[in-house]
Amino acid sequence: MPVRECPLPGHCHYPDIVRYSVRRTADADAAADLAQEVFVVAWRRRDQVPDNCLPWLYGVARRLLANHRRAQHRAPLTQPFADLLRPAQADHPDSVAALTDLATALDQLPDIDQEILRLIGWEQLTIEEAATVLACSHTAAKVRLHRARRRFPAALSLTVASRPAAASRPAAASRPAAASRATATSRARPMTPLTNGADHGQQ
Incomplete structure (x- = not known):
């Protein structure tokens, strides 16, 4: 799989990651912080970032959100x-x-039903891209x-x-x-x- 070789992988998708995050949080500042964390991960793993990096970045954001939810005892993060x-x-x-x-x-x-509906309905991903986010086939x-x-x-x-x-x-x-x-x-x-x-x- 080809990899990106830019200084900050996927940097052009920063607004997409912020939107992804804010749709799942009730705090715009927290969403911006999460987006920054996503790109820290992307920088550290830049040799693993694929050419079509947006689904990969969504997957990182999803896992970071899950970690934060566990840390906050599953406090509700979804903004209606x-x-x-x-x-x-x-x-x-x-x-x-x-x-x-x-x-x-x-x-x-x-939760898994909500997420795939959001990925298809909100983020307008294809099934293949949603599978990348969800780490499934x-x-x-x-x-x-x-x-x-x-x-x-x-x-x-x-x-x-x-x-x-x-x-x-x-x-x-x-x-x-x-x-x-x-x-x-x-x-x-x-x-x-x-x-x-x-x-x-x-x-």
């Missing part, structure tokens, strides 16, 4: 996806509610993704069903219910990779 988009969606309560439901449902899944990654996508709709249905009745109704009474449903559906589409089988590189 709805919180990440809240500034852009603040004027659309129905859209924020839909994103909150998606984040809540995702949190109900086993291409086949194992496909099986994990298939299993996670089967479990996610059930978790989402349970989340929606458990909401208080008032929270389930559209807040804006001025527009027809059908239009509200159509709008909420269209705004939820960015998360469809969580359940849509047509991911990058799955075939």
Whole structure:
């Protein structure tokens, strides 16, 4: 496997690693610190960094996060996806509610299911790249993704069903219910990779 021979392997991916980290933490400063740790590891192991280094860097970040979680007695590190988009969606309560439901449902899944859905849905990795991050085979990654996508709709249905009745109704009474449903559906589409089988590189 070819290796990179630049002074700081993968340095151009620093913003990607920060985004990866901040999506899994509630602290932007901690995410930046973690990204720095990732590149310290990359520097020390620069002779092992592959040409396509981003999945490798994600794998390092994932292991460092796991170490920090163990050190903090598995304190929650996942920032809800709805919180990440809240500034852009603040004027659309129905859209924020839909994103909150998606984040809540995702949190109900086993850790490995959550991670592969995030890698495919958030980081837009292929199955092969996700397998590199998870340190597993291409086949194992496909099986994990298939299993996670089967479990996610059930978790989402349970989340929606458990909401208080008032929270389930559209807040804006001025527009027809059908239009509200159509709008909420269209705004939820960015998360469809969580359940849509047509991911990058799955075939």
